[in-house]
Amino acid sequence: MTTAPLDKPMPLVKPRLSHTALFWSGFALVLALLIVAPLVLPEFWGGFLTEILIWGLLAMSSDLLIGYTGMVSFGHSAFFGLGMYGAAAALLVVNPPNLWLAIVFGLAGAAGAALFVAYFSTRLRDIYFAITTLIFSQIFYVIIFTWTAVTGGENGLIFNRPRFSIPFIYSADFTPVTMHWFVLAVVTASYLILRRVTQSPFGMVLQSIRENEFRTRAIGYPVQRYKIVSVMLSGLFAGLAGVLYAVQKEFAAPDFVYFLTSGETVIYNVMGGVGTLVGPIVGAGFFQLMRQFLSEYFGDQFPYLIPLGIIFIVMIIFLPQGLLGFARRWLNK
Amino acid sequence: MDAVGQFFHAIPIDLIIIQTVNGIVTGMILALVASGLTLIFGIMDVVNFAHGELFMFGAYMGVLVFAATGNFWLSLVAAALIIAVFGAVLQIVTLRPLIGRDPLNTILATFGISLVLQNYALWQFGPVARRIPEPLNLYFNMFYLQYPWYRILIAVLSAAIIGGFWLFLKYSKFGVWIRATTQDRVMAQAMGIPVPLVYTGVFALGAAMAAASGVLFAPLTGVSHTMGLDWVLKAFVVVVLGGMGNLGGSVVAAIFISLLESYASVVVDPSEAVIVSFVVLILTLLFRPTGLFATPK
Numbered sequence: 001m002t003t004a005p006l007d008k009p010m011p012l013v014k015p016r017l018s019h020t021a022l023f024w025s026g027f028a029l030v031l032a033l034l035i036v037a038p039l040v041l042p043e044f045w046g047g048f049l050t051e052i053l054i055w056g057l058l059a060m061s062s063d064l065l066i067g068y069t070g071m072v073s074f075g076h077s078a079f080f081g082l083g084m085y086g087a088a089a090a091l092l093v094v095n096p097p098n099l100w101l102a103i104v105f106g107l108a109g110a111a112g113a114a115l116f117v118a119y120f121s122t123r124l125r126d127i128y129f130a131i132t133t134l135i136f137s138q139i140f141y142v143i144i145f146t147w148t149a150v151t152g153g154e155n156g157l158i159f160n161r162p163r164f165s166i167p168f169i170y171s172a173d174f175t176p177v178t179m180h181w182f183v184l185a186v187v188t189a190s191y192l193i194l195r196r197v198t199q200s201p202f203g204m205v206l207q208s209i210r211e212n213e214f215r216t217r218a219i220g221y222p223v224q225r226y227k228i229v230s231v232m233l234s235g236l237f238a239g240l241a242g243v244l245y246a247v248q249k250e251f252a253a254p255d256f257v258y259f260l261t262s263g264e265t266v267i268y269n270v271m272g273g274v275g276t277l278v279g280p281i282v283g284a285g286f287f288q289l290m291r292q293f294l295s296e297y298f299g300d301q302f303p304y305l306i307p308l309g310i311i312f313i314v315m316i317i318f319l320p321q322g323l324l325g326f327a328r329r330w331l332n333k
Numbered sequence: 334m335d336a337v338g339q340f341f342h343a344i345p346i347d348l349i350i351i352q353t354v355n356g357i358v359t360g361m362i363l364a365l366v367a368s369g370l371t372l373i374f375g376i377m378d379v380v381n382f383a384h385g386e387l388f389m390f391g392a393y394m395g396v397l398v399f400a401a402t403g404n405f406w407l408s409l410v411a412a413a414l415i416i417a418v419f420g421a422v423l424q425i426v427t428l429r430p431l432i433g434r435d436p437l438n439t440i441l442a443t444f445g446i447s448l449v450l451q452n453y454a455l456w457q458f459g460p461v462a463r464r465i466p467e468p469l470n471l472y473f474n475m476f477y478l479q480y481p482w483y484r485i486l487i488a489v490l491s492a493a494i495i496g497g498f499w500l501f502l503k504y505s506k507f508g509v510w511i512r513a514t515t516q517d518r519v520m521a522q523a524m525g526i527p528v529p530l531v532y533t534g535v536f537a538l539g540a541a542m543a544a545a546s547g548v549l550f551a552p553l554t555g556v557s558h559t560m561g562l563d564w565v566l567k568a569f570v571v572v573v574l575g576g577m578g579n580l581g582g583s584v585v586a587a588i589f590i591s592l593l594e595s596y597a598s599v600v601v602d603p604s605e606a607v608i609v610s611f612v613v614l615i616l617t618l619l620f621r622p623t624g625l626f627a628t629p630k
Contacts, residue, residue, distance in 0.1 A: 072437050074444075120615055123622055127380045127440055131569050132618065138566060139611050146605055259562065263444060270441060303456040309449035316442050317430045 019333055031188060038180040047248075050180045052288050054244045056281030057187045059268035060194060061237030066266070067275030068198050069230045070210030071125075075117060075133030076265045078140040079235040081257030082109035083242025085144065088157045088252040097162035103243050110239020111232065113140060118231035122224055125213065134259060141257045156253035159246075174247075183244050187281075190237055194277055197233065198332070206230050267312050273322025276331045282324055345599075347476040352595040354475070358484045360591030361491035364584040365546040366564055367571040368495055369539030375578025376515050376535050378436045379428060382443040384543055385565030386450035391416045391544025392556040393454060396463045405468035409548045413541040420540025424533050432532070447561065454558035462555035465548075487549050494545060495584060498538075502580075511535060515578070567607075570614045576624030586625060 034053075038046035058080055065071045086109030087102040094101055121132040144151045151157065164178060165171040174182070197203050205226050208216045217223045246252050255261075264287070272283025287308065294304040321328065370384045381387075391412045398408035427446060431438050469486060472479040502508040513521040514531045522528045547556075554560075571590055575582030590610045597606040617625055 072440070120618055123618060127436060128573065130437070130440055131380065131573065132614075135566060135570065135611055135614060139608055142605060142608055146602065263448065266441065266444070303452040305448050305452040306456070309445045309452070313427055313442055313445040313449070316438055316445065317427070320434070320438065 019330070023330075023333070031184075034184055035181065038177045043176055046176055046180055048288070048292065050176075050183050050248060051245075052285045053180075053183050053187045053281070054241050054248065055264075055268065055284040055288065057190055057244065058238050058241035059265050059272070059280030059284050060187075060191065060277055061234045061241065062265045063269050063274055063277055063280045064194060064198070064206075064230060064234045064237070066269050067277075067279075068203060068210060069206045069227060070213075071122075071227070071231075072130045072266065073133045073231070073234070074130045074259070074262045074266065075121075075135075075137035076234075076238050077257050077259060077261035078113050078117065078137035079110045079238035080242040080245070080261060080265075081140060081144065081252075081254075082113040083107065083239030084246040084252040084256060085109060085151060085157070085242075086239070087243040087246040088159055091159040091162060091246075092157065097160060099162040099164060099247065102162060102247060103240070106243035106246070107236055107239050110235050110242065114232045114235025114239075115228075117235070118228040122227040122231060134262065137257065137259060137262055141254060141259070144257050145254045151254070152252075154254060156251055156255075158251045161247055161250050179248055183248065186240065186244060190240065191277060194237065198277070202226070202229075267308075269322075270312065270320075271315060271322055273324035273328060276322075276324050276328050278331060279322055279324035279328075283322065286323065348599060349596070351475060351478060351480075352599055353592065354480070354484070356592035356595035357588060358488045359595065360588035361488040362546045362550050363564070363567055363571060363591055364587035365491045365494060365542055365549075367568040367575070367583040367587050368498065368580055369542035370565075370568045371572045371575065371578055371580060371583045372511075373536055373539040374572065376511060377428070377439075377532050379439045379443065379536075380436070380569075381536075381539070382440060382565065383423070383447040383450060384443075384539070384568060385561030385563070386447045386454075387416055387420060387540045387543040387561075388547040388550075388564050389454060389556070389558065389561040390419070390450060391540075391547030392551045392560070393458060393463070393547075394544065395548035395551055396465055396556055399465050405465065408465070409545060412548045413545045416544035417537040417541035421533050421537040423540075424536035428536070429529065429532070432529075447565075451558055451561060458558065460558070462557040463551075464555045465551045467552040483552065487553075490549060491546065494542065495580075498542070499580065507531075507534065563607075567610065570610050573614060574617055574625050579624065582624060589625075 034049070037049055041049065058076060061079075062073055062076045065073050083106040086106035089109075090102040090105035091097040117133060117136045121129050121136065124132055145153060147153070161174055163171055163173050164182060172178070198206070205216065205221055208221075209223055209226060213223060242256070245256070268283035268287055269280045270283070271286055272281065273279030290308055290311075291304045294307060295302055315322070319325070324331070366384065366388055370381055373379055373381050373384075394412035394415050395408045398411045399405060402408065423446060427442050428439060431442060467481060467483045469481070469483040471482040473482060474480070502511060510521070510526045510531050511534075513524070513526055514528055518528060521531075567590065571583050571586045574590065575584070575586035590613065593609050593613065594603075594606045597609040
């Protein structure tokens with residue numbers, strides 16, 4: 001977003017709250033609500049909120065590509081899944097299981113997958129990029145699904161949740177509440193990092209690639225290198241979401257590497273509003289709440305994706321900016 | 334000399350010939366699916382994610398009509414017609430409002446459609462695969478196999494449909510409209526061609542071709558709600574290999590990919606053989622990003 005000198009507020013007679021103060025107080029308010037939530041909510045809904053935050057992180061990572069670089073990835077399930085299986089490897093092989101090692105392993109797995117995908121698919125643009133990322137994620141799915149000896153195949157892997165530890169200082173078992181706080185801390189930190197990235201000169205180049213790739217190249221930016229870095233960055237955060245999910249649920253399953261996860265990630269983005277970073281979290285919350293509501297109201301067997309898919313199509317046609325689209329400029333300032 | 338003889342003796346010629354025939358048969362079905370996809374893309378710039386679901390719905394329509402009438406050929410025609418109408422309605426309701434927007438919007442919309450259709454099929458028809466018996470119970474001997482004539486017939490029929498479609502594009506009035514719209518949308522409109530109607534017609538045609546291939550394929554493995562994604566992925570690979578919007582290229586690429594996969598499934602599990610076509614895609618993207626059979630402009 002360009003901030004031309006003209007956009008600066010004119011000196012007013014009455015002093016108004018600056019955008020910065022308003023934004024950060026809103027941020028603090030939402031954060032405070034999310035910190036208190038698991039203490040107030042019943043346990044089921046607390047865990048549900050934690051899960052929404054994790055899906056939100058996955059969607060937020062994909063928003064870096066969709067909303068800022070202008071590339072729709074249909075392959076985020078691969079990064080999420082590799083993060084999950086990486087964490088599983090660390091938790092199963094190293095004894096006693098260590099949380100930080102799980103994160104390192106998960107991020108390494110996701111980074112490897114992201115480097116592979118980024119190198120090939122950034123040669124292509126638009127729909128070609130979308131299709132190739134989808135096909136790459138299916139390659140990872142087929143490998144994980146058929147390599148039963150290592151990945152457990154269709155059954156996946158089951159492991160124990162590691163303890164929360166700060167080396168030499170503190171160590172405790174996770175309770176649902178501390179798990180929520182841990183996830184919240186990771187998601188908040190990721191948000192702040194991603195927000196900083198999108199506002200940095202690097203992020204500005206990404207946005208100029210979105211607006212006009214040829215011109216960006218003509219100015220002299222190595223567009224493909226920028227794209228590779230943005231896919232890798234996005235893949236890392238998606239992998240982080242995978243690690244969190246594995247730690248919270250204590251299992252890794254091939255279902256999450258399947259294309260449907262990528263599709264749902266894109267849905268969260270579109271529903272919440274691309275290019276806002278927080279929008280995808282709102283989208284994930286909206287989607288999961290609707291899903292929960294539908295299966296509670298109509299029973300477990302109800303094909304919740306039919307009404308949600310129709311809402312999704314209607315939103316693309318009539319509300320392409322998503323739920324938070326109206327606040328897009330304000331959130332990115 | 335002896336070693337060379339042994340080497341050639343070790344190659345299972347019979348197996349390779351059987352797999353070649355199998356590959357050509359699936360390749361022709363795939364070509365039929367992919368030509369609808371590439372047609373829709375070439376003209377409307379729409380990557381139709383729901384194409385696999387149209388294939389699957391076509392197969393289910395075939396199952397339903399077959400259950401009612403008992404006539405395979407009738408169900409083939411009926412399914413194609415029903416899905417053509419359905420495709421036209423889909424295009425009018427969901428894709429027409431998106432004309433002129435970023436093409437990524439259409440990929441998202443068709444993705445939404447595919448989710449809805451797939452879950453509807455699961456809800457309506459259940460998770461158990463349905464079957465249509467083969468309409469032709471004749472076999473011929475191929476080595477140790479009783480090879481069904483029906484499979485040969487599939488290949489011939491698919492080729493006939495694609496050939497007929499090609500003639501239609503070349504000589505009929507609507508075909509000329511379609512080609513004119515592909516070349517230059519604005520000019521075509523200026524010359525009085527009803528471009529929105531062409532769009533709807535093309536989508537309906539592509540849907541009908543997907544449905545026909547679905548019914549043709551149904552007797553081979555049965556019909557289930559998940560069959561769409563496999564086919565649409567393969568069709569994507571074919572369309573990228575053949576060059577988007579290139580009909581001849583996609584037919585050749587479809588046969589090429591299917592042959593590769595059926596040879597690979599001699600060595601590895603068929604579910605892993607898919608990776609071979611993905612690897613071909615990656616190599617193509619590396620060395621010939623415009624497609625293997627694209628004509629340089």
